[in-house]
Amino acid sequence: MKVAIYPGCSLEGMENSYLVSLINTFKTLGIDIEEIEDWNCCGATAIPSINLMFSYLLSARVLSIAEESGINTIIAPCSECYNRLAYVNYKIRNDIKFKEKINDYLKNIGLKYDGSVSVKHPLEFLIKDYGIEKLKGKIKKKIDRKIAGYYGCLFVRPREIAIESAENPKTLDEIIKAVGGTPVEYDYKTKCCGASLIITKSDAALKLIRDILKSCIDASAEMIITACPLCHSNLDMQQETISITYREDLRIPVLYFTQLLGISLGLNDEELLLSKNLTYELLEEVIK
């Protein structure tokens, strides 16, 4: 099995552990990954805030390069990248005027896009394309712990690109069950973590992160798994600041679903970069 990946800037930068753990986990499952050539930033939330059309063109350039290289499916592990690429793809496939407009612009850089590429989040790819039963068959080590799957926003909303229900999502819970854990029920599964507001409106974002952590801990979760670099960095990196700001102990290990899966597949730290998580020491106590 082979699939193309759009890593995105964050997975190349601070959240490299998501990329490394994903590549190694997929490899162990027998899925080879190739990177899209000369990919550019999707624009995240910043570029659409400056110029919405420019942000659409950034995604369209990536889709066009993929189509030209004969790629059928792209996986985009960052929820923000997934959201941007999948939405532009949806618009191009369903709005002929939009498609024409995009192609009028792309012409100027010698590209065109017809809409043949499908964009998937790796969770969807693993569960639907690879198959959850096949995945269960590969598990070597059971992780019998209470685990909160934190979904965040951008692969469950808006409706046009959602991989599942935003009101009652299940994919991360499927992964938790597959590795032998128990998914906990809590209220904040798809409540926003504030994303980049941690930089521009940090007090507001800290409140959102605090509420999510508290909701997981109150539901007796022993760890949280994430599927997005923005969710991950907010939940993992801000725990100390939150403890000081809110004067409550809300420390809990946070890891990527690919890292959890990797542990249960028997991979080591070099392959999963677990020690890059700021909450790694807490995780060691939980899984020892």
Next chain:
Amino acid sequence: MLVEEIKKIADENPLACFQCGNCTGSCPLEFAMDYGPRKIIHMIQIGLDEEVLKSNTIWLCSSCYTCTYRCPRKVSFTRIAYALKNIALKKNIVPRNVKVFYETFLRHVLEYGRLNEGIFVNELVLKAGKSFREVIRDVNLGIRLWRKGKISMKISKIKRVEDIKKLYELVEGKEV
């Protein structure tokens, strides 16, 4: 008029809103906003353009799409907020730290075709005019991230960065 500009930029129609308030009830950031999403849409409907552009609401929208998901009239406040951000930035009605955030992000995209996070975060701490308390908080976190080897100053640049510049030149001033 904002109604027309929003239609042009984001292909959204604020006039379709019948003020049910699902958006405001769903918004995770409403607690920090001058006016919630429902009120902002109402203000757009009755032409209070200046008040809308000056409100802190548009900069607090995190783009979580909860309002969009639950709207019975298929109006996306998230995309309306994007259009409002486009317009407010153009008119320079924007808090300083937000402006620095967007300008620095744009410069990375135009110069490298990608966001180089390590360099980006450093630039923001230096330029954003943060309070002393915030700088201490950032530096404290920065040191911990540095020790973990999470901050890289390596530059990643795409081969055909001129593609990106060209696309921006074509849309700049035309689409907003």
